[in-house]
Amino acid sequence: MIEQGGGRIINMASIAGRGYPGTSNAAYAASKGAVIALTRTAAQQLGRHNITVNAICPGVTRTDLLEQIFATQQETDGISRTEAEARAARPIPLRRINEPEDIAAMAVFLASPGARNITGQAYNVDGGLITS
Secondary structure (H helix, E strand, O other), rough: OOOOEEEEEEEEEHHHOOOOOOOOOHHHHHHHHHHHHHHHHHHHHHHHHHHEEEEEEOOOOOOOOHHHHHHHHHHHHOHHHHHHHHHHHHHHHHOOEEEEEHHHHHHHHHOHHHHOOOOOOOOEOOOOOOOO
16 A cells, blocks of 8 residues: 555444443453554554555444344244344434445445545444444
């Protein structure tokens, strides 16, 4: 990137790394917090080379792991798939779980010319679940 005169680095973190209290795994939260710190430091060090460095912090997102969690809740709590999803969406101000495309849209923006003067930031894509 230095040789070509610039570029974009987009790291994947998580709202867990920003202190989301619903996180169940402290080691995961710590590792995502480290990604955010890396993002900020790399942005400072690489900015002079016209390289931007930002992070995306997804919230609850429809993935295979989330589907497994829903299946476990159905089995252990005796609830429907619809209720498992409703439980996950209830605390989210926009009342919906991320689709993978929501995360991709942020990545596309951060890679675009429109983000040329944005660096060192960590963006929550979480429907308003956390505000920091």
